[in-house]
Amino acid sequence: MDSALVIGGTRFIGRHLVEELLEHSYDVTILNRGTRENPFADDDRVDRVEGDRTNDSALEAAAATVDPDAVFDCVAYHPKDVRAATGIFADCEAYVYVSSGAAYGREEIPKREGETPLEPCTAEQATDDSMETYGNRKAEGDRAVFAAAEQGVNATSVRPCVVYGPHDYTERLDWWIDRVNRFDRVVVPGDGTNVWHRAYVEDVASALRIVAERGEAGEAYNVGDRRLVTLGEMVELIADEFETDIEIVHAGTRELEAGGIELDDFPLYRGYPHVLSTAKLAALGWESTPLEEAMARSVAAHLESDRDGSERGPDREAEERVLGILDTF
Known part of the structure:
Protein backbone atom coordinates (compact mmCIF):
# COMPACT_ATOMS: atom_id res chain seq x y z
CA MET A 1 0.00 0.00 0.00
CA ASP A 2 1.24 3.43 -0.94
CA SER A 3 -1.54 5.93 -0.24
CA ALA A 4 -3.71 6.59 2.78
CA LEU A 5 -6.75 8.67 3.64
CA VAL A 6 -7.02 9.63 7.30
CA ILE A 7 -10.50 10.75 8.27
CA GLY A 8 -9.71 13.27 10.99
CA GLY A 9 -5.95 13.59 11.18
CA THR A 10 -5.29 16.81 13.05
CA ARG A 11 -6.11 16.41 16.71
CA PHE A 12 -4.68 13.49 18.70
CA ILE A 13 -4.64 9.89 17.48
CA GLY A 14 -5.13 11.03 13.89
CA ARG A 15 -2.27 13.50 14.13
CA HIS A 16 0.15 10.82 15.31
CA LEU A 17 -1.19 8.42 12.70
CA VAL A 18 -0.35 10.88 9.92
CA GLU A 19 3.20 11.16 11.25
CA GLU A 20 3.45 7.37 11.46
CA LEU A 21 2.29 6.95 7.88
CA LEU A 22 4.72 9.61 6.63
CA GLU A 23 7.57 7.82 8.38
CA HIS A 24 6.62 4.70 6.41
CA SER A 25 6.56 6.52 3.05
CA TYR A 26 2.81 6.73 2.51
CA ASP A 27 1.22 9.46 0.44
CA VAL A 28 -1.20 10.91 2.99
CA THR A 29 -4.42 12.86 2.60
CA ILE A 30 -6.53 14.02 5.51
CA LEU A 31 -10.26 14.63 5.41
CA ASN A 32 -11.83 17.00 7.95
CA ARG A 33 -14.07 20.02 8.29
CA GLY A 34 -11.22 22.45 8.88
CA THR A 35 -12.62 23.66 12.20
CA ARG A 36 -9.36 22.93 14.04
CA GLU A 37 -5.80 24.03 13.42
CA ASN A 38 -4.09 21.83 10.86
CA PRO A 39 -0.58 20.92 12.09
CA PHE A 40 0.29 19.77 8.55
CA ALA A 41 -0.76 22.96 6.78
CA ASP A 42 2.85 23.74 5.81
CA ASP A 43 3.83 20.14 5.09
CA ASP A 44 3.68 19.54 1.35
CA ARG A 45 3.73 15.79 1.97
CA VAL A 46 0.16 15.95 3.33
CA ASP A 47 -2.82 16.83 1.17
CA ARG A 48 -6.14 17.88 2.64
CA VAL A 49 -9.71 17.44 1.50
CA GLU A 50 -12.36 19.50 3.28
CA GLY A 51 -15.54 17.71 4.24
CA ASP A 52 -17.75 16.51 7.08
CA ARG A 53 -17.27 12.79 7.63
CA THR A 54 -20.95 12.47 8.56
CA ASN A 55 -21.82 13.60 5.02
CA ASP A 56 -21.76 10.60 2.71
CA SER A 57 -21.28 12.85 -0.32
CA ALA A 58 -18.06 14.18 1.20
CA LEU A 59 -16.76 10.63 1.65
CA GLU A 60 -17.74 9.71 -1.90
CA ALA A 61 -15.92 12.76 -3.24
CA ALA A 62 -12.81 11.85 -1.22
CA ALA A 63 -12.94 8.28 -2.49
CA ALA A 64 -13.08 9.49 -6.09
CA THR A 65 -10.49 12.26 -5.69
CA VAL A 66 -7.93 10.49 -3.52
CA ASP A 67 -8.49 6.84 -4.49
CA PRO A 68 -6.60 5.68 -1.37
CA ASP A 69 -5.17 2.23 -0.78
CA ALA A 70 -5.93 2.44 2.95
CA VAL A 71 -8.57 4.38 4.87
CA PHE A 72 -8.28 5.11 8.58
CA ASP A 73 -11.55 6.22 10.21
CA CYS A 74 -10.53 8.11 13.35
CA VAL A 75 -13.73 10.05 13.97
CA ALA A 76 -16.61 7.62 13.41
CA TYR A 77 -18.83 7.96 16.46
CA HIS A 78 -22.10 6.54 15.13
CA PRO A 79 -22.65 3.13 13.54
CA LYS A 80 -24.41 4.59 10.50
CA ASP A 81 -21.19 6.42 9.64
CA VAL A 82 -19.20 3.18 9.75
CA ARG A 83 -21.76 1.40 7.58
CA ALA A 84 -21.58 4.23 5.04
CA ALA A 85 -17.77 4.33 5.02
CA THR A 86 -17.33 0.58 4.59
CA GLY A 87 -19.60 0.77 1.56
CA ILE A 88 -17.99 3.85 0.01
CA PHE A 89 -14.45 2.53 0.50
CA ALA A 90 -15.31 -1.11 -0.19
CA ASP A 91 -12.74 -1.38 -3.01
CA CYS A 92 -9.82 -0.09 -0.94
CA GLU A 93 -7.11 -2.47 0.16
CA ALA A 94 -7.87 -1.72 3.81
CA TYR A 95 -10.45 0.12 5.92
CA VAL A 96 -9.52 0.49 9.60
CA TYR A 97 -12.08 1.69 12.12
CA VAL A 98 -10.91 3.25 15.38
CA SER A 99 -13.15 1.62 17.97
CA SER A 100 -12.57 1.55 21.74
CA GLY A 101 -12.03 -0.73 24.70
CA ALA A 102 -15.29 0.78 25.94
CA ALA A 103 -17.06 -1.40 23.36
CA TYR A 104 -16.71 -4.42 25.65
CA GLY A 105 -19.89 -5.25 27.53
CA ARG A 106 -18.63 -7.44 30.35
CA GLU A 107 -16.03 -6.95 33.06
CA GLU A 108 -13.37 -9.57 32.47
CA ILE A 109 -9.63 -9.64 33.10
CA PRO A 110 -8.39 -9.41 30.45
CA LYS A 111 -10.94 -8.51 27.79
CA ARG A 112 -10.24 -10.51 24.65
CA GLU A 113 -11.29 -9.97 21.04
CA GLY A 114 -13.92 -12.46 19.96
CA GLU A 115 -14.41 -13.80 23.49
CA THR A 116 -15.56 -10.94 25.72
CA PRO A 117 -19.03 -9.88 24.55
CA LEU A 118 -19.62 -6.38 23.22
CA GLU A 119 -22.06 -3.79 24.49
CA PRO A 120 -25.56 -3.97 23.02
CA CYS A 121 -26.81 -0.97 21.08
CA THR A 122 -30.44 0.03 20.70
CA ALA A 123 -31.72 2.22 17.89
CA GLU A 124 -31.93 5.12 20.33
CA GLN A 125 -28.38 4.60 21.56
CA ALA A 126 -27.08 4.39 17.99
CA THR A 127 -28.08 8.00 17.32
CA ASP A 128 -27.29 9.44 20.75
CA ASP A 129 -24.36 11.83 21.34
CA SER A 130 -23.80 11.41 25.08
CA MET A 131 -20.83 9.71 26.73
CA GLU A 132 -23.24 7.26 28.38
CA THR A 133 -23.74 5.54 25.01
CA TYR A 134 -20.18 5.88 23.70
CA GLY A 135 -19.31 2.21 24.27
CA ASN A 136 -22.61 1.04 22.80
CA ARG A 137 -22.05 3.08 19.63
CA LYS A 138 -18.46 1.91 19.25
CA ALA A 139 -19.58 -1.70 19.65
CA GLU A 140 -22.22 -1.29 16.96
CA GLY A 141 -19.54 0.24 14.74
CA ASP A 142 -17.50 -2.93 15.26
CA ARG A 143 -20.47 -5.03 14.21
CA ALA A 144 -20.76 -2.89 11.06
CA VAL A 145 -17.11 -3.69 10.31
CA PHE A 146 -17.73 -7.41 10.76
CA ALA A 147 -20.78 -7.28 8.49
CA ALA A 148 -18.79 -5.46 5.80
CA ALA A 149 -16.04 -8.06 5.97
CA GLU A 150 -18.62 -10.78 5.37
CA GLN A 151 -19.45 -8.95 2.14
CA GLY A 152 -15.82 -9.02 1.03
CA VAL A 153 -14.62 -5.66 2.35
CA ASN A 154 -11.15 -5.70 3.92
CA ALA A 155 -12.45 -3.95 7.03
CA THR A 156 -10.85 -4.24 10.46
CA SER A 157 -11.21 -2.63 13.87
CA VAL A 158 -8.68 -1.39 16.42
CA ARG A 159 -9.77 -1.00 20.06
CA PRO A 160 -7.52 1.26 22.14
CA CYS A 161 -7.91 1.57 25.88
CA VAL A 162 -7.30 5.00 27.48
CA VAL A 163 -4.89 6.82 25.17
CA TYR A 164 -2.23 9.23 26.46
CA GLY A 165 0.72 11.16 25.15
CA PRO A 166 1.58 14.41 23.31
CA HIS A 167 -1.38 16.49 22.06
CA ASP A 168 -3.85 14.73 24.36
CA TYR A 169 -6.76 17.17 24.50
CA THR A 170 -8.46 15.21 27.32
CA GLU A 171 -5.70 16.37 29.72
CA ARG A 172 -6.28 13.35 31.99
CA LEU A 173 -2.58 12.58 32.31
CA ASP A 174 -1.73 16.30 32.36
CA TRP A 175 -3.63 16.62 35.63
CA TRP A 176 -1.32 14.09 37.28
CA ILE A 177 1.84 15.48 35.71
CA ASP A 178 0.90 18.94 36.98
CA ARG A 179 0.36 17.59 40.50
CA VAL A 180 3.74 15.88 40.61
CA ASN A 181 5.47 18.90 39.11
CA ARG A 182 4.01 21.41 41.58
CA PHE A 183 3.51 19.60 44.89
CA ASP A 184 5.56 17.46 47.25
CA ARG A 185 2.49 15.55 48.41
CA VAL A 186 0.17 13.93 45.88
CA VAL A 187 -3.21 12.51 46.86
CA VAL A 188 -3.91 9.16 45.20
CA PRO A 189 -7.42 7.72 45.53
CA GLY A 190 -7.84 4.39 47.27
CA ASP A 191 -4.72 2.35 47.87
CA GLY A 192 -3.20 3.23 44.49
CA THR A 193 -3.43 -0.30 43.12
CA ASN A 194 -6.34 0.22 40.74
CA VAL A 195 -5.63 -0.51 37.08
CA TRP A 196 -7.07 1.24 34.04
CA HIS A 197 -5.17 0.00 31.02
CA GLU A 202 2.33 6.60 19.11
CA ASP A 203 1.73 2.90 19.72
CA VAL A 204 -1.93 3.30 18.75
CA ALA A 205 -0.78 4.97 15.53
CA SER A 206 1.62 2.13 14.71
CA ALA A 207 -1.09 -0.40 15.56
CA LEU A 208 -3.45 1.20 13.03
CA ARG A 209 -0.83 1.03 10.29
CA ILE A 210 0.16 -2.55 11.08
CA VAL A 211 -3.45 -3.73 11.18
CA ALA A 212 -4.07 -2.12 7.79
CA GLU A 213 -1.01 -3.87 6.37
CA ARG A 214 -1.22 -7.25 8.10
CA GLY A 215 -4.58 -7.61 9.83
CA GLU A 216 -7.32 -10.00 8.74
CA ALA A 217 -10.64 -8.74 7.44
CA GLY A 218 -13.44 -8.88 10.00
CA GLU A 219 -11.07 -8.97 12.95
CA ALA A 220 -10.70 -6.58 15.89
CA TYR A 221 -7.39 -5.85 17.62
CA ASN A 222 -6.93 -4.46 21.12
CA VAL A 223 -4.12 -1.98 21.71
CA GLY A 224 -2.60 -0.95 25.04
CA ASP A 225 0.74 -0.75 26.83
CA ARG A 226 2.25 -4.23 27.02
CA ARG A 227 3.34 -3.50 30.58
CA GLU A 247 4.98 11.62 49.10
CA ILE A 248 2.03 9.65 47.80
CA VAL A 249 -0.88 10.05 50.21
CA HIS A 250 -3.60 7.45 49.88
CA ALA A 251 -7.15 8.52 50.65
CA GLY A 252 -10.28 6.41 50.76
CA THR A 253 -13.92 7.38 50.51
CA ARG A 254 -14.19 8.60 54.10
CA GLU A 255 -11.08 10.78 53.96
CA LEU A 256 -12.04 12.25 50.59
CA GLU A 257 -15.38 13.38 51.99
CA ALA A 258 -13.51 16.09 53.90
CA GLY A 259 -12.78 17.77 50.58
CA GLY A 260 -16.11 16.95 48.98
CA PRO A 273 -9.66 -3.19 36.62
CA HIS A 274 -9.94 -2.53 32.90
CA VAL A 275 -7.38 -4.66 31.09
CA LEU A 276 -7.22 -5.57 27.41
CA SER A 277 -5.32 -8.54 26.02
CA THR A 278 -2.87 -7.30 23.37
CA ALA A 279 -1.51 -10.70 22.32
CA LYS A 280 -3.44 -10.74 19.04
CA LEU A 281 -1.96 -7.42 17.93
CA ALA A 282 1.53 -8.40 19.09
CA ALA A 283 1.29 -11.50 16.91
CA LEU A 284 1.22 -9.18 13.88
CA GLY A 285 4.66 -7.85 14.89
CA TRP A 286 3.46 -4.78 16.81
CA GLU A 287 5.44 -3.65 19.87
CA SER A 288 4.74 -1.00 22.50
CA THR A 289 7.06 1.78 23.59
CA PRO A 290 8.84 1.19 26.93
CA LEU A 291 6.85 2.97 29.65
CA GLU A 292 9.75 5.11 30.80
CA GLU A 293 10.25 6.41 27.28
CA ALA A 294 6.53 7.01 26.74
CA MET A 295 6.28 8.92 30.02
CA ALA A 296 9.37 10.99 29.22
CA ARG A 297 7.81 12.13 25.94
CA SER A 298 4.47 12.80 27.65
CA VAL A 299 6.06 14.91 30.38
CA ALA A 300 8.14 16.87 27.87
CA ALA A 301 5.04 17.59 25.79
CA HIS A 302 3.16 18.66 28.92
CA LEU A 303 5.87 21.15 29.86
CA GLU A 304 5.84 22.62 26.37
CA SER A 305 2.06 23.11 26.43
CA ASP A 306 -0.33 25.18 28.51
CA ARG A 307 -2.30 22.14 29.62
CA ASP A 308 -2.65 21.45 33.34
CA GLY A 309 -5.78 19.30 33.43
CA SER A 310 -7.29 21.64 36.00
CA GLU A 311 -10.81 20.92 34.78
CA ARG A 312 -10.32 17.17 34.90
CA GLY A 313 -9.95 16.51 38.63
CA PRO A 314 -10.30 17.88 42.16
CA ASP A 315 -8.89 21.33 42.86
CA ARG A 316 -5.93 21.64 45.19
CA GLU A 317 -7.88 23.43 47.91
CA ALA A 318 -10.16 20.41 48.25
CA GLU A 319 -7.17 18.10 48.37
CA GLU A 320 -5.56 20.23 51.09
CA ARG A 321 -8.63 19.67 53.26
CA VAL A 322 -8.20 15.93 52.77
CA LEU A 323 -4.51 16.15 53.65
CA GLY A 324 -5.39 18.11 56.76
CA ILE A 325 -7.72 15.34 57.94
CA LEU A 326 -5.12 12.65 57.22
CA ASP A 327 -2.47 14.57 59.14
CA THR A 328 -4.59 14.39 62.28
CA PHE A 329 -4.70 10.59 62.25
Missing part, protein backbone atom coordinates in the same frame (compact mmCIF):
# COMPACT_ATOMS: atom_id res chain seq x y z
CA ARG A 198 -3.56 2.81 29.02
CA ALA A 199 -2.11 3.06 25.52
CA TYR A 200 0.65 5.42 24.41
CA VAL A 201 -0.61 7.34 21.40
CA LEU A 228 0.53 -2.65 32.98
CA VAL A 229 1.02 -0.22 35.84
CA THR A 230 -1.24 0.77 38.70
CA LEU A 231 -2.29 4.36 39.26
CA GLY A 232 0.27 4.67 42.06
CA GLU A 233 3.05 3.28 39.87
CA MET A 234 2.10 5.74 37.14
CA VAL A 235 2.53 8.64 39.55
CA GLU A 236 5.93 7.26 40.53
CA LEU A 237 6.93 7.06 36.84
CA ILE A 238 6.08 10.73 36.49
CA ALA A 239 8.11 11.58 39.59
CA ASP A 240 11.07 9.63 38.23
CA GLU A 241 10.94 11.69 35.05
CA PHE A 242 11.10 14.89 37.12
CA GLU A 243 13.85 13.34 39.26
CA THR A 244 11.95 14.41 42.34
CA ASP A 245 10.83 12.74 45.53
CA ILE A 246 7.15 12.99 46.35
CA ILE A 261 -14.28 14.56 46.64
CA GLU A 262 -15.28 11.15 45.34
CA LEU A 263 -12.93 8.43 44.13
CA ASP A 264 -14.17 8.78 40.56
CA ASP A 265 -13.35 12.50 40.55
CA PHE A 266 -9.70 11.62 39.99
CA PRO A 267 -8.62 11.21 36.35
CA LEU A 268 -7.69 7.67 35.32
CA TYR A 269 -9.26 6.11 38.42
CA ARG A 270 -11.46 3.07 37.88
CA GLY A 271 -12.85 0.87 40.59
CA TYR A 272 -12.79 -2.42 38.68
